[in-house]
Amino acid sequence: MVGAGAVGAFALTGDDGTSKVAPDAADAAAAAPAIDPKVLEEQRRSLAKDRASREAREAPAKGPRLMPRGTPIPTKKPKKDSDGGGVPTEGNPVPAGVAQAYAKSIMDDPSTQFGCLQKLWNKESHWNYKASNPSSGAYGIPQALPGSKMASAGADWKTNYKTQIKWGLGYIDDRYGTPCKAWQHSQSVGWY
Template identity: 60%
Template sequence: MKYGLYGAVLAGLVGGTVAWTNVDKTVQLVVDGQRTSVHTTASSVRDVLSAAGYRPGPHDILAPSADATVHDGSTVVFKRGRLLRLNVDGSVRDVWTTAPTVADALNQLGYSTQDFTSVSRSRRLPLGPTDIAVRTPKLITVVHDGRTEQVSTTDATVGELLGQLSVPVGADDLVVPATSAALTENARIVVKRVVRRTVTQSQPLPFATESTKDPNRTAGDTTVVVPGRDGLARITYAVVFVDGKLAGRTKIKAVVVRPPTTKVVKVGTKAPPRAPHVAAVSPGSAQAIAQKLVKARGWSSTQFDCLVTLWNHESGWRVHAGNPSSGAYGIPQALPGSKMGPGWQDDATVQITWGLGYIANRYGTPCGAWSVWQGQGWY
């Protein structure tokens, strides 16, 4: 009986040890790549995680499944989801990942190591949301200082790229698009050098002419009493050069260095004495002389008609016509009359010949002179 009792007790102890061994297990728990051995009496994966303080979410990865039975030596892999708030070249989206680091996550999403990231690639991802800006390389054309170059860059703005290329931008320089503009694929950046200066130049001031009547002088004679002289001014301009070329000029100051001297001229108004050997020519006879001279120049009858109209207005075709205001004299109203040459006072042929030459040199034809006269009242 004694030995039988001992045997029963021993059998109970052995059976209990075997049963406890089936309850107590060692499980390998791998959380986000970190392996830990845990002793547990849990029967399912869910219970193992719960005992370790983990609760799987909809974005987590669990293997085997939460309801799977665990045994001694089982391995449970648990990868927790991380929310990435990505801004890729200005396009925003949310992505869930179970990658432990930024590099692993971006690699899974297909982003190259050549892309710019606002967060270090070696950084481990926290369980909370992570904001990451990604900029892919863009081909940009930069034109500056007479050169054109193409570069591939992940810089965000025009200003950042110019800084990377060591292209200085002065306060007055023009950059298109602006330095704050975001870079886009195949963008063209133009840097124009703007230089502002002040320039001072000398400028003549033309003199005026003042005429006074002299009744003691023959009409057509003029005498310079005071010679005119141009003045001088210093003009200061604000000038703008763009890439070395003048783009604009604004006058900002004018200083008179020397004022102009007015030219004073005395103009004779006395009727000239008539030469005793030259008979006065009537307007009709003067026109007959003019008609022959006009024809000799090859001008048409239309040109002669224009000449008749013109000199009707100027002198009425009178040889001794004098303008008391200006001193002009004769049929063509020359000023002074003496420049018509010898015989200018009485000779209709001299006056008409000079007048036709003046018209031809200045207006081309009598009709051209008459057109000007109609616009301004003199020719």
């Protein structure tokens, strides 16, 4: 049809043959009611939630991986201590729990102090009586420097976790008073 002559509008013919003037897109947008930004945000969140739900339903189920019977269970590689001292956790012939139970049994106040001792010696040696720091020469569970200091607690200081623990607790008592004070010192300066 021929334009109606008005700027921004054109003529349409309806099914009944009558002419109608339709506004252009700019006029239509101006005439449309404003959309509330809160409503738009709510719709965006709803769509995102629906998409996440759909993706979760469509994703393969994650769960324990089943292995054939008789397959050995993989073990994690031993970690190095967190302060970079290089004290290995592997090769400890006495489980840390055994050494910790012994330490707890000879402590003066295990109910308030054992947690600090546990953190301290986890950091130092992971409770490995064979732990040796190649850069400093520190040795054993308490990381005595030099390790031969522990001979004052027993001649078997190199091979007996009990001797090392006795010496370590005596050292902490003499120097810091409590394992928690030793742990606080270690946290502030990196050693005890």
